[in-house]
Amino acid sequence: MRCLWITRQDPRPSNSGELIYTRGLLRALSAHPGFKVTVLAHRAVGTPDEPPDPKLRWELHGWIPNGRLGGLVSMLPSDAWRLGNFTMRDSLETLSEEGHWDWVIIDQAACGWVLKHLPQPGRPRVAYIAHNHEASVRKQVASERGGSLPFRMALAWDAWKYGKLERAICERADLISAITPRDEALFKQEFPGKRTLRLPPGYNGPAVESPPPITKNSPRRVVLAGAFEWLAKRRNLELFLAAADAPFRHHNIRFVVAGKADTDYFAGLDRRYPWAEFHANVPSMDPYLANARIGLIPEALGGGFKLKALDYIFRGLPVAALEQALSGLPVNPAQDVITARQPAELAEAVAARIDDLEFLNAAASRALFACRASFQWSDRGSVLAAALEDISTSPPRP
The missing domain is CATH 3.40.50.2000 (Glycogen Phosphorylase B;)
Structure with a gap:
């Protein structure tokens, strides 16, 4: 199954929570039999720290632009406006000309810029990998009483655009995944009848057999x-x-x-x-x-x-x-x-x-x-792959 995964940037090295999550899911899904994943993203500062994977193809082009001013007049949120620049749009067009994709996977709402460049409706199928329920999170952040009035107004405007973009992604998506029970419940409530999936992260970092004892000599x-x-x-x-x-x-x-x-x-x-x-x-x-x-x-x-x-x-x-x-x-x-x-x-x-x-x-x-037994990346890959395969066997939505 050929999947085109759209994300912010190369998650190697993984030095933030969102990059750890993206990288873990990518590796887990590409390891599943029958899946070949192509990743379209911006380059990252630093050298990738994992060997090549024959089932995971990287299409990395340019760096994420720094400027945000143009995002104020765009109908896309500032992040999505920066990510969906000409370099990415041109790269997407080139990949689209390669042939049939079974799935386009939109990894977090900021990558929703890709929506208007996809054929409507039916194929390719679309999966939305949500890192947050952006509509509620962005609204909450914008409601904080910090910063100047123009700054708060800009945040509120961007939060409204995030909610609008996330709704458009979910309406187009054949599958919506959420990380937490709270977020999954919100998506189910807003989009009844949509296929949802809970995909908490895995963990492959250092782990102890038992916690080292904390004593009175341990630093306070x-x-x-x-x-x-x-x-x-x-x-x-x-x-x-x-x-x-x-x-x-x-x-x-x-x-x-x-x-x-x-x-x-x-x-x-x-x-x-x-x-x-x-x-x-x-x-x-x-x-x-x-x-x-x-x-x-x-x-x-x-x-x-x-x-x-x-x-x-x-x-x-x-x-x-x-x-x-x-x-x-x-x-x-x-x-x-x-x-x-x-x-x-x-x-x-x-x-x-x-x-x-x-x-x-x-x-x-x-x-x-x-x-200890609840956070295996291999389990996440199997669950996501099974959902994609199951949906692929049913007729496309009209």
Whole structure:
């Protein structure tokens, strides 16, 4: 089965959650017998870090443009406007001339620019791989009262366009996949009768057999790993820093933030919060995760599955998270993790548990046991391939 997979950029190397998810699904689907996948995307900075795969063909052209101003006057969201540039449109036309594609797979809503370049209706079939329920997530982010009035208006305009584009993708799609139970329920509610599929991520990173013991000699540190380029990610960090300022300083807790970020942005935060550490664009998260008592997930905005949770859990690190950030994780929020509803509550809960070694060690063990067999990429590839094959045997929709 020939699949044309449209995504933002080459996910190799995978240095953010969205790239990890894309890369995992691509490898899992292409490994399934009978599937040959061609990936159309922009190039990425850096050298691909995996050997060639004869069943996975890469069509990489140009780099994602930086300019966003033109997106304000486009009816496409800013991201989709940048991604659907002339280079990509020309490459798509060339690929379309090669012959028949069984499926076009739109990997996240920003790649919905491809819609108006596809024949209507019927073939090729279309699958939408949703990373979020964008209509609700973008609206939530735009409603945050941060920034100037023109900035908030631009966000609201872009959120409206994201909702419009996502609806168009879903109406055209033969299959909609979602990462979390919440997102799948929203798609089912909005598009009754559509075939939906839940595809949580897999995990193929470092994993311990049992959590290393946390003792009184373990550093009293809380770590936050991630990518801090999107506005929502930065806002989540800022909200937690403000909430944790008093309790973390009072309890002498060190907060370590490490990951993909603008160095000037982290430098500004470092000046404001001297009790915290900020490490931008680190080559490895290993030393930061190995020298902490708790892994933090403070996302109040942004939706989606929090891949950092798997990095924490499979390395044996106890997790502290806002309740809404746990969607899709098979853990007991009362026993396996530290949870709260708001950033201020979460900061206080972390301060209350940082020296409760019995709880931390037991929670880490329970979370690892609960997740150990639930996040296999091969399973995701089999489920996605089976859905594509099943739909392919039925007549095309009129």
